[in-house]
Each structure stands twice: as C-alpha cells, then as structure tokens.
Amino acid sequence: MTYAEVNGVSLWYEEQGEGEPLILLHGGFWTIEMFGPLLPALAARRRVIAVELQGHGHTPAVDRPLRYETLGDDVAALIRHLGLVRADVMGYSLGAGAALRTAMQHPDQVRRLIVVSAPMRRLGWFPEVPGDSARPHALRRDRRTLSAGSGRGVPLGSRMRRAQPSMRCVVQNDARLVEPAADWAAALKSATVDTPYQWDWA
Template sequence: MTTSITVNGMQIHVEEHGTGKPLVLLHGGIMASEAFGPNIAALAAGRRVIAIHLQGHGHTPDVDRPLRFETLADDVAGVIRELGLGKADLLGYSFGGGVALQTAIRHPDVVDRLIVVSAAASRNGFYPEVRTAFDHMDTQAAQIGAHVAQSPLGKLYPAVNWETAFRKMGELQSRDYDWMPQVSGIQAPTMLVFADADAITLDHIAGFYKALGGGQRDAGLDGSLRAAARLAIVPGTTHYNLLATTEVARLAGAFLQAQ
C-alpha cells in the first residue's frame, strides 16, 4: 500500500508492507525504499513496515529547502504522528541512518527502538577518501545526475531532478557535524550495524558504540554490565552491498524482539 502524507508543506510518499508493530525504514542517499532490497519483505513478515521517501528522493517531490538531517528528522517525526503510530521502531541506512539518529535526538517521544545501519555520528567518522568524494559531489552534480537519469534508478523515479539531488546531497555531506555528545543522551535502546569493510572507520564505530554505553568488559553470567545498546558487524560486506541479503533483517528482528 502506498499513500501521500502532508508534513511540513511536503507531500511525503509512504509505502506500507505487512502488519504488526510499526517499523519505520529510512533509505540511503539518492536512492529510496528499493535500497532495502529483500530486507523489506523479510521484516514485513512480522511487522508493519513503513518505508518513507525523504525530501527529493523517490516519489517525494523536492521543495525549496536545503537537505538537513535535522529538518528531515522533523519530517519523519511528523509522519509518525500523522499516522498515529505513537512510538515506532526506526531503522535508517547510511544517509537515512543520520536522519534516524536526529529523529531519536530531537523527537524521543516518537522513537521506541533505534537501528542505525552504516551511518556516522560525526563527519570525521567517515574515511578521508569518502569525505573528499562528498566534497566533490556538488560540483559534479550535472555530470553524475545525467548518468543516473539514464540508469534503472532514473527510470524508476523519472520525476527526480538528479542534478539537484546530487548537488543538495553534496552540500549536506560537506557540512561539518558532530553529534557524539547528543548520542550519549539517546534513551531509546539502540543497535548499530556496520559492514566489515565500511565507509566509516573502525575507530568511529567503537567510539559510537561506547557513547551509547557499549564496550564494557565481559558482563558475566548475570549480564549486570551489559549495555542496552548492541553492535553488529556483518562479515564479507561493504557499505554498498550491506542490504543485498536479509542479514540486516535477521539482526534487526532479533534486536527488536529482545526484552
């Protein structure tokens, strides 16, 4: 089922699959809900999965507003409220992981459990080469956008202005940010999922998990030192193919069912 919900002056496209407790999915940059591949069906086997197309992505039209993680998080919270979901579980991948983080930070009343997949809590968490690619994205937007317009993704979403999409994404990802102080205040039980060859450094992954209370010594038989947060590293994957199998759905499902 698909629907359009008016939030903050935008007609936000929403796809729904399955029934059960709500799980909101937030896609990566440039792409939309198709980025989750087989994970949507796997998650929808036991959940009401709600895939939101963020501003200027997929079937949600762009508006005269720059991309900012904070305002996108406000959009997500608005959709959750408009749908009357109360507190929903939230899973965001890459760019969508940043939006999910900001949703938990800015709108804790709408987030039950949080899963962040292959996203950084600060710009410096990305490898230098990745940051350099971000910095060049807006200047190469016309060339890259023309190429993507002719690709299967471009054919799937013909209404997207791909040059604008890449320009805005490059401008967003070139801005400096550091949310680590706010991360430590997140109250929602949180799971981090990364590839073992990710775009985010191992040092940042460890620091991110530690900020959530993770990284304690062996909790022992009674589990007294075990943090509410969880960390998963998926072997044999990269930032770009992490969602190609249902491993993320399997990990997320176990975390979401945990007491």
Template sequence: MSYVEVDGLRLWYEEHGEGRPLVLLHGGFGAVETFGAILPALAGRRRVIAVDLQGHGRTADVDRPLRYESMADDVAALISRLGLTEVEVLGYSLGGGVALRTAVQHPALLRRLVVVSAPCRRRGWYPEVLAGMPEPDEAAGERMRGTPPHQLYARIAPRPGDWPRLWAKTGELLRRDYDWSAEVAALTVPTLLVFADGDSVTTAHMVEFFGLLGGGHRDAGWDGTDRPASRLAVLPGLTHYDIVASPALPAVVLPFLTRPARAPG
C-alpha cells in the first residue's frame, strides 16, 4: 500500500496476491474498497493493483478537472512506474470509462481489458440516468453526507472536506458528451464487456458496444473458430449498483483473463 507521484498527483494504490498484474479501477465516489467483496477471488489468481483515482479515496484532488483521459494517463504512468508489462485492466462504471481510455491511449501496456457497466458513448446510458447526471454538484454532495460512500470518504480521504468538491467536479465530467465508438472499433486488445441485465446502460448499447469490438456479426461456427477475441457477458438478476459485489463477476472475468490469446471458446 503506497503512493506514487504521477503528473503532480499522489496516486494511491495497493497490492494483493501474486501472478500476472491486474489493475482495478473503481466507480464514481468509490475507492479500492469498492472491490472488497470480490478481491479475494481475484487476488487468488492475480497480482491485483487497486487504485484510488483522482479526488477519490486516499488520492487527494489536484487543480485540474476530472477527465477520463487524464485519469487514464495517471493509470498508464502508474503501470510504467511499477515496471509492469502485459497488464490486465478492469474498470467499473466511471472506472470502466477510465479503463477504456487507458486501452485507447496506451494500447501497448494492456494484455486484456475488462469494462464493467460502462458505455463507450454517453448516450449509451438510459435516458433517466442521463437526466439525473446534471444533479451532481456541491449541494448534492452535502445531501449525501452520512451515506455509506461519504462515510468511507470521511474515514480515508486526506482532506475529508473535499467531499462537495468531488461531487461538483464529477457532475461537470458527467455532463460532458463523448462518443468513443471509432476508437473502440480500432482496438486490438481482447476485451470483455460485462453488464447486469438490470444495468443503467441500455441493452441496445451493450450489443452496439460488442459489435464495435467485432462481436455479434456472424455465427461462430461449430468449433468456435469464427468467434471474436472479445466477449460479452450479461449477468442475470443484478443491477449497475450491485454487480461489482457479485461472485458472478469474477466467475466470468477470471476465465477470460486466463484463456490463451485469441483462443476460440
């Protein structure tokens, strides 16, 4: 458990387990504790490196906006600083966007990518989810005091008083439009998309996202040889908010990470 200096940011990370490195990136208003329920399963097969992103958890904010792109550069700098190669990256929700941008901006660093409950374009969220995205601001942060995310932040953040600021900066990020479809279509890293069947991302976008990665265009053939390198998993009985704590998540992630590159089936 330590900090690393990256572009003026003291980025918190902690390591668990042994084996091939797997970087974990939490969702908005979270921290490495987001993965507490599934960490033992992942660390049993991987050297897990869990990160607190800018302004979250133990990583204090700095004087720059929250952007998927800059947080991806932070992750890449951490990977390089630790001397890691052929890294696997798993990101959930906001962290899923950061993981995807890491693959786009620094493709040579990644062996595998796992995106959990995150779209590749803003309009992949359901309309009612988008309608709520203008809300995060300092006032919303004040209303969230006493909730579990705030209790965690108050316990571990270097500056607990920055809680309203985190909400305001996150709100500004969420209101920005984006569409990374063309960059996703150009990715070559094998990618696993994981969603809940009750996710905040539309089912139509799940299929669209998978299609950009080469999936869903043809029958895989009797022996699976025409199956793409990337995969899509939709986990039943879960939502955007509980998928990251479900044992079903490592159950689909670990086989994907451990299979030979571009092997069928």
C-alpha cells in the first residue's frame, strides 16, 4: 500500500505500468476496484495512478467536509508529491467532479481531462436529485442499491466496509455533493486543459 500525505489526508494510491502519467479517480462509494480490467488495460501503455479519494477505500475519513474543491486540491497535491509536472486526469462521477476541479483550480498540472458521467452545472441533475439525495431515507436507500450493475449483486456497503468502516459518514458527505449551486462552465472555458472531445456549452 502507498500513501501520500496531502492537505491533512493520507491519500492512498496504486501505480501500474509505465509511460505518460494518467490519474484515475473512482466514483462515489467506490474504490479503485470499480475500474476492474480497465486498469491493467490502460497500464499496458500508460503509467496509471489509481487514487482512493477522501473517506473512500483505504483513504480514511478526516475531520473535513467532503467537497469537490478540496478533492481537486488533493489530486493536484498528489501530482506534486509524485514529482510530476503535469498528468492526464480521468474521473468517473464523484471522481469526475474532482477531476474537473483539479483542472479548474490547477490547470498548469493537468495536461488532458477525461470526464465520465458528471454535471458541470446544477441543471445537469434531474430536478428531484439535489433535494432528495440528502434526506435520510434516500441515504439508506442509496447505500443499499447503488451497487447495481458493476457491483454484480454485491451490496455496495460491504465493499466499502472492507477498508472504510465509517460508511455512514461517507454516505452523508457524498450526498451533500449534489447540492452545489455554482455553474462551472465559465471557469472550465478559461481552463487551459486539453480534452479528448468537444464540450457542449449550451
């Protein structure tokens, strides 16, 4: 196991392969396990650095709110910790939000940005999501059901608890992340980061 002490967080990461660096960021309630066979496939041509974000997997929860902005700072600090000038950053869902904030707040450290399944403005959510996700009944429901598909029927909570006992804290913190009112589109337009596709700014 490899940890980097960044911003008061013991950030766990795993490295595979050689070549241009690629930071991989998992989705909420998950660990790097979610990437499955994709991780070694990418590592066949790249130096892949798979990170477990604050309060997820081997990275412990700390006395700090879970916010996309601080997650972005953590990723940038890891890039510096590894002695890299710049890296490509790919994130899914929660990790995509962290990747976006890394590029917005530290554009000089991100070469290419790959965002999978994440809104960049509040209108990107279904109308009922921001109001519903922070309610206690929704937290209990999501903890049971969010493993559908890639979880192959294994309750998501059991996967998280193998390495992260403070599951309730993680669920509550993750749910609050769907409530930002900010529109990130304008800031992203000015970020000097390459993307492998064209953004739709409409």
